[in-house]
Amino acid sequence: MKISSKGRYALEAMLFMASHKTDDYININQIVDTTKIPVRYLEQIFYTLRKAGLIKTLRGSKGGYRIAEPIHLITVGRIIRAVEGELAPVPCVIDLNKCSSEKIDKCITRNLWVNLTDVVDSVIDTIYLNDLVEAYKH
Numbered sequence: 001m002k003i004s005s006k007g008r009y010a011l012e013a014m015l016f017m018a019s020h021k022t023d024d025y026i027n028i029n030q031i032v033d034t035t036k037i038p039v040r041y042l043e044q045i046f047y048t049l050r051k052a053g054l055i056k057t058l059r060g061s062k063g064g065y066r067i068a069e070p071i072h073l074i075t076v077g078r079i080i081r082a083v084e085g086e087l088a089p090v091p092c093v094i095d096l097n098k099c100s101s102e103k104i105d106k107c108i109t110r111n112l113w114v115n116l117t118d119v120v121d122s123v124i125d126t127i128y129l130n131d132l133v134e135a136y137k138h
Contacts, residue, residue, distance in 0.1 A: 054082055
């Protein structure tokens, strides 16, 4: 499992927005200027985050982006999965039919990958965006 720049940037941009007044729409250039995320890449990420219901957009001179829900309800896992998809290290963790082992009924390594996925999920699904904002303030 590897988190790509898309996942890291999505989390960074969400953290930037969460650390500001969440009722206001933030111009994408403010985010780009601070985070140094390339604007075209950030637009692609925001498109995906909007489709996932994590952010809202508003067009016009007072427009921009804002977080769609209270930040104490949004987990890191939800943000990362919105742009990365499932985080399992091998396909058979999600779909047993994708197992390439000839010993599918006794595959010892699959148990390892399932356990690893469970540990990662237990971390990223218990850290909320507001936890990161609080850590950022200190």
